[in-house]
Amino acid sequence: MTTQPHENTLEIRQLNATLPNGMRLLRDVSLTLEPGEVRALVGESGAGKSMIGRAVLGILPSAVVHSSGDILLEGQSLNAMRPKTRRSIVAKMSALIPQDPLTALNPVRKIGPQITDPLVRIHRWSRDRALKRALELLERVHIRNPERVMNSYPHELSGGMRQRILIAAAFAPSPRLIVADEPTTALDVTVQKQILKLIRELQRETGTAVLFVTHDMGVVAKISQKVTVLFAGRVLEDAPTEAIFNDAAHLYTRGLIAATPTPNATAEPFRPVPQDLIAQLQRDTQAEDVRFYQGGRK
Amino acid sequence: MLLKNVLVRLITTAITLFGVAVVVFVLVRVAPGNPIAMMLPPGATPEDIANLSALYGFDKSIFEQFVIWLGGVLRGDFGTSITLRQPVAELVLGRLPATLELSTMALFIALGLGGTVAVIGARKRDTATEVGLDLTSGAVLSIPDFLWGLIFVLLFGVLWPILSISGRIDPRIEFDFTTNFYIFEGLIRGRFDVVMSTLSHMLMPAMSLALPLAAMIAQLLKQNLKEVLNQDYTTLARVRGFSETSVILREALRNAALPTLALVGVQFTFLIGGTVIVERLFAFEGLGNMAIDAVINRDLPLIQGIVLLFAALFTVINLLVDLSYTLLNPRLRHG
Numbered sequence: 221m222t223t224q225p226h227e228n229t230l231e232i233r234q235l236n237a238t239l240p241n242g243m244r245l246l247r248d249v250s251l252t253l254e255p256g257e258v259r260a261l262v263g264e265s266g267a268g269k270s271m272i273g274r275a276v277l278g279i280l281p282s283a284v285v286h287s288s289g290d291i292l293l294e295g296q297s298l299n300a301m302r303p304k305t306r307r308s309i310v311a312k313m314s315a316l317i318p319q320d321p322l323t324a325l326n327p328v329r330k331i332g333p334q335i336t337d338p339l340v341r342i343h344r345w346s347r348d349r350a351l352k353r354a355l356e357l358l359e360r361v362h363i364r365n366p367e368r369v370m371n372s373y374p375h376e377l378s379g380g381m382r383q384r385i386l387i388a389a390a391f392a393p394s395p396r397l398i399v400a401d402e403p404t405t406a407l408d409v410t411v412q413k414q415i416l417k418l419i420r421e422l423q424r425e426t427g428t429a430v431l432f433v434t435h436d437m438g439v440v441a442k443i444s445q446k447v448t449v450l451f452a453g454r455v456l457e458d459a460p461t462e463a464i465f466n467d468a469a470h471l472y473t474r475g476l477i478a479a480t481p482t483p484n485a486t487a488e489p490f491r492p493v494p495q496d497l498i499a500q501l502q503r504d505t506q507a508e509d510v511r512f513y514q515g516g517r518k
Numbered sequence: 519m520l521l522k523n524v525l526v527r528l529i530t531t532a533i534t535l536f537g538v539a540v541v542v543f544v545l546v547r548v549a550p551g552n553p554i555a556m557m558l559p560p561g562a563t564p565e566d567i568a569n570l571s572a573l574y575g576f577d578k579s580i581f582e583q584f585v586i587w588l589g590g591v592l593r594g595d596f597g598t599s600i601t602l603r604q605p606v607a608e609l610v611l612g613r614l615p616a617t618l619e620l621s622t623m624a625l626f627i628a629l630g631l632g633g634t635v636a637v638i639g640a641r642k643r644d645t646a647t648e649v650g651l652d653l654t655s656g657a658v659l660s661i662p663d664f665l666w667g668l669i670f671v672l673l674f675g676v677l678w679p680i681l682s683i684s685g686r687i688d689p690r691i692e693f694d695f696t697t698n699f700y701i702f703e704g705l706i707r708g709r710f711d712v713v714m715s716t717l718s719h720m721l722m723p724a725m726s727l728a729l730p731l732a733a734m735i736a737q738l739l740k741q742n743l744k745e746v747l748n749q750d751y752t753t754l755a756r757v758r759g760f761s762e763t764s765v766i767l768r769e770a771l772r773n774a775a776l777p778t779l780a781l782v783g784v785q786f787t788f789l790i791g792g793t794v795i796v797e798r799l800f801a802f803e804g805l806g807n808m809a810i811d812a813v814i815n816r817d818l819p820l821i822q823g824i825v826l827l828f829a830a831l832f833t834v835i836n837l838l839v840d841l842s843y844t845l846l847n848p849r850l851r852h853g
């Protein structure tokens with residue numbers, strides 16, 4: 221097996237996910253992520269953004285059936301793998317920055333082992349190397365006194381600190397792909413900016429590809445090169461970030477942009493996505509209407 | 519802060535024990551049946567009974583008797599057993615190790631068995647295996663300890679007699695105990711025949727006591743595990759590549775054990791209560807067995823001594839539960 225030089229880090233092909241009652245959560249979702257690229261996944265609440273991240277990481281809720289389609293990490297099809305192999309490959313190649321730092325750390329375990337355990341037990345590093353790496357990254361995410369923090373329990377640290385720790389833990393094994401699921405929504409506005417800056421810096425330094433889930437178009441403008449717009453589990457639009465902001469193909473996307481104050485939208489007044497457009501999209505989705513693709517286009 | 523806690527604890531313990539002492543003291547005296555009359559041969563005259571009653575102080579008012587008894591207790595004298603004619607403290611402390619060993623073994627069996635079933639149930643959640651385990655533990659739970667004792671006697675004492683059904687150790691074993699902790703002493707002195715014989719005598723009564731508690735632990739711990747397994751930190755552990763079993767054991771178990779622990783403490787005191795009948799069933803020479811004899815013979819000083827010791831034991835257990843709770847939960851540790 222030879223690896224091509226320009227292999228995609230992540231490739232999702234025609235992914236479908238359904239609930240046992242037949243409700244479709246993801247409909248023919250396809251997207252790619254090149255090495256070192258940041259792709260924003262946007263859409264309103266319930267659109268299926270988190271579901272895509274979970275499907276990639278192999279942590280779909282037990283009720284959700286991955287009914288068809290495939291996910292490839294650096295060209296390797298995850299579908300073709302046995303669950304154990306898949307788990308190990310995914311763990312070695314990817315990481316998750318979770319949404320809520322308050323619930324993502326084990327309350328009864330010290331911070332140190334929560335960072336180093338996977339490095340030692342899954343990535344098979346020596347304990348020394350794992351410790352050094354953890355300290356190095358904690359320093360990198362501006363944690364003062366990292367030794368003391370490694371010896372602390374989560375409840376002794378602030379939310380912003382915990383999120384920085386989780387970012388450090390995600391970058392520690394040098395993954396190729398990071399899924400960041402709204403990593404700033406649970407934080408104070410002031411802390412949000414710092415965390416976003418940190419993720420962007422680390423991403424640039426390490427060249428890790430990031431699938432960045434958000435519903436904040438302001439964040440999209442700052443962090444991503446590509447954008448996937450999702451509605452009701454369907455990809456509405458997939459384009460470079462610049463194109464999305466300058467000339468979105470879909471009315472819904474334009475609505476999303478208009479609904480968020482963005483740096484270059486000086487004259488544009490705030491206005492939410494029109495309700496009648498959302499209603500139209502919902503009807504089209506229900507009917508599996510082909511017009512769905514065209515309906516919102518200008 | 520810590521000192522204050524300990525102090526409060528000691529005071530409440532003292533008050534509890536005093537309350538227990540008062541209640542037991544009064545109850546055994548107002549209940550019908552005269553201990554002295556039962557001691558004397560048939561045909562004893564009322565004068566004989568009155569004389570002996572006076573000797574034990576039963577002619578005085580309950581209040582006076584209590585003051586005398588309490589004065590003795592404060593000096594470490596718990597009175598003398600009427601039937602066995604030995605100091606109560608000596609008798610009771612001589613039997614305590616047997617009951618402690620039995621209930622500790624039962625507790626370990628319950629924790630091991632219940633814990634294992636809970637982990638398997640959580641691992642196989644939402645499958646037929648989980649349902650099967652739930653049904654089994656529900657059935658086990660509905661049978662009380664003494665019935666389990668009878669079932670075991672029938673199975674392994676009668677139908678397939680491989681275990682000893684009576685006593686605490688093979689009487690043919692020559693061993694001069696300095697403590698009454700047979701297993702502990704046998705281990706320390708390297709007498710494994712003593713340990714094995716004691717264990718084979720303890721297995722059935724311990725299992726009888728353990729099974730209902732094991733079933734309860736299995737159900738509750740599994741429920742708590744399932745809740746913890748929905749937490750974000752367990753999801754993150756899965757993303758990091760840990761197997762489901764390892765997520766359960768390393769990430770979930772300690773968090774799930776916390777709410778389980780409180781119940782185990784309470785249930786363990788019930789288990790010790792259960793030793794009374796189960797020890798009787800297996801002619802196991804422990805406190806519970808002695809308690810039944812004491813009640814049958816209306817040996818008032820002995821009953822008081824045993825009940826007080828049980829009460830003291832319960833407060834110690836509660837203390838240990840609180841302590842381990844603090845140890846398991848870092849949020850309480852640095853308070």
Ligand SMILES: Nc1ncnc2c1ncn2[C@@H]1O[C@H](COP(=O)(O)OP(=O)(O)OP(=O)(O)O)[C@@H](O)[C@H]1O
Pocket residue numbers: 239245263264265266267268269270271272281282283284435
């Ligand atoms: N555990 C679950 N079981 C069944 N359905 C679920 C579960 N979690 C989410 N869903 C459904 O899946 C759909 C997509 O959910 P998802 O969490 O991916 O939305 P999202 O785009 O991330 O939204 P948000 O911005 O609110 O996080 C929703 O309709 C939701 O109701």
Ligand SMILES: [Mg+2]
Pocket residue numbers: 269270271401
């Ligand atoms: Mg989400």
